[in-house]
Amino acid sequence: MNPAASQGSPDSGGAAKPEHAVTAEERAEYEPLRHDAAVRHRRGRQAGASLLLLLALLLAPAAVVAAWVQDTVSDTDRYVETVAPLASDPSVQAVVTDRITDRVVDNVDVEAVTDALAKALQDTGAPPRVVEGADALTAPLHNAVSTVVDRIVGRVVAGDAFQQAWEGANRRAHAAVANVLTGDGEGAVRAEGGAVRLDLGEVVDQVRERLVDAGFDKAAAIPDTDRTITLFEAEELGKAQETMRLLDVLGVWLPVLTVVLAVLAVWTAPAHRVMLMITAVGTGVMMAVLLVALAVFRRVYLDSVPPTALPPDAAAAIFDTFVRFLRDSTRTLLVVSVITALAAYLYGPGRPARAVRTTAQRWTTAAGRALGRAGVHTGSTGRRLTDHRARTTGGVIAAAALALVLWNHPTVGAVALVLGVALAVLVVLAILAAAAGPADRAAQ
Template identity: 70%
Template sequence: MAPTQTPAPPPSGGGADDQVVVTPEEHAEYRRLRHAAAVRHRTARSVGASVLLLVALLLSPLAVVAAWVDDEVTDTDRYVQTVAPLGSDPAVQAAVTDRLTDRVVANVDVEAVTRWLGEALADAGAPPAVADRADALTGPLRAAVTDAVHRVVQRVVTSDAFEDAWVAANRRAHTAVVNVLTGSQGGAVRAEQDKVVLDLGTVVDEVKQRLVDAGFEKASVIPAPDRQITLFESDALPEAQAGLRLLDVLGTWLPVLTVVLAALAVWTAPGHRVMLLVTALGAALMMVLLLIALAVARRFYLDAVPASTLPPDAATAIYDTLVRFLRDSTRTLLVVAVVVALAAYLYGPGRAARGVRGLAASGTTAAGHGLRRLGLRTGAAGRWLAARRPGTTGVVIAGGALALVLWNHPTVAAVALVLGLVLAVLVVLAVLAAAGGSAPREAGRPAGPGGAAP
């Protein structure tokens, strides 16, 4: 039997009768080459997506830390918000009280007081045994002075005035440091080339005016250079400013670059849903590793601080307070990653995912039918929602993601709130769609959460 021959379309410019005949062997070779090209293309996409994902995951902890450091170094309000609780922490207050008490008592010459007391007793005619034993009062006297000073200092340190002074002092100090490192021309302390100067302009103007008002007219011609005092001069100041500018760039753009690389990995991969699931799980793993690193760093810090310098409870409070925003951000990203991974899984073909989608669809459908039996029909609006379920689901999810992006320093509670609102809106839309009469679902397509097709 002669082999079957398949006519091919006529070549460009040829007549209708000029046809190329393709044999089955040639057609099979064409299909083989086409399949091989598709496999190579799919492999190249998988490799590219894997490389992008690997870089994004490696950068993710650095991006979180860089953003946190940038917040603490350049944002005075954020820094003050970080250190403010230390002023009211009992362990820190106790350490400050003990340190100030020791400083004050060290300046009290108790031995001189007891010597003076012995001499006074001798001059008053006291028996020699009494005068000679005045030195024995050194210990009790020191203890009494220490106790009295400690009570006074403790009352001051535990008062609201100390907390206010603590916040104000940290705000002034941080503003001065930022002015120096950024080269800002505002504020009393600022950088000028390789010098750090203290600008006394406001004080000088006030003093000049008071001197003029008091009759010293020549005070009005105090020269401008006398307004500034050079605090220190260093050739390394420009390098420090350049380092802060680099940190500012990293803190702003490194998180953006990490998110872009992760998005490109998902977009490049042949299976978008699977890559989204892998990316989310990888991000969650990196956040767990970052939390572990913070715990290890905490242990090293506490072991490195001598107990004679800072009590362990105060050192613990200081470390936990300073890194609490970094820890909160890491936990928030961990929760977000877990939520994204769970959503990606629920939109997949797994048996558990199909069961959850089916249960959600059954529940919302039953609720919608219950509304219809009560006479609450959504009519055309419900049918419109039923016909556009994937689109409305995507819009709601995108709205929730946008809310988290625009949220200033979101926490785990903020993520839970947004997630709850998104789920509530999806359930309401699914019930309204069922109350209007659901549009027929495409055959062979699994329903998403709430009955939506992925």
């Protein structure tokens, strides 16, 4: 066989060049170049991951608020569940009772009654002192009417009828939430001239019927106009409405975009576990910032509402009721972030993390061997669990994450429940893996 012929290809018409052997000098020159290229590639990935993480963290608070706005506006049951506690709040009931009582008493002309009584006494020849005494009945009669009306109105507002009317009115007028956020349309709750007002027309109608039945014929003259209570007054309501419109539009896609950016940041980073831990810590910090912002905004809102428009306790109750689901979601994400960061750290090489893993493995191994000594052996099942421990652990974690995703508005309690179940399953699987028979244990 001709070696020269074997080195050439049939189509080349000549012999191929022999492979060049890399010398020590060339290798010494090549290795630094390859190392520099690897460093540049790693730094590029790190820079890209950092940029994605920064965008995700900046969008996280807005995504939570947008999801809350979208959820409250689009889901009637959720909206009714949000405002329903206001009907049973004592401070709000007191405001409603006082406003309706004042408007009813204003329509009862007490002075006309006392004047008519004085004229009747004068016509019957009563002494002047008696006629003058009739005028002195104006204040007591006014107080008596106010007391009776307040008692009747208070019973209506504190009863089940008011709560049912409140829920029914809010369910039928669910579009009122959109009115507050966009400033458009009409409804039970609407924005007017920098203020958010609540229409109590249905409640006034019920009170008017009760008063007429109780003998207050003058109550039938209660006008149908001016039956609103101011809930919010703010000079910046217009800007807030514009912001809420934008958040309503982005309510669906902004949370998805935030999650995608966070996932890409973890996937792009050279050290996935470290980036996951950083992402979780950053998300937790942003949720804490959002809670602080809500507290500051609450203070600003309470300071902006004059006591003549709404008492401070009622204003606080209204604010806390409207944003309680937003607070719950923020706290839930804060807890999830802390748990994720802790789990990512425990999978790392740190000395405390190794100590925790070693202790857990020691306990589960002892429990599994105790089962083996009691005659309970998992055999091949235990061997498979040992061989595929990483897969089973990942499957349990994925199932727990999926449960939280599919959970309808998870709370901190729901997170604690899912976490407890996941840890219990992992412990049971570890014990079953350690409970393999003697032959299987020797093989392991």
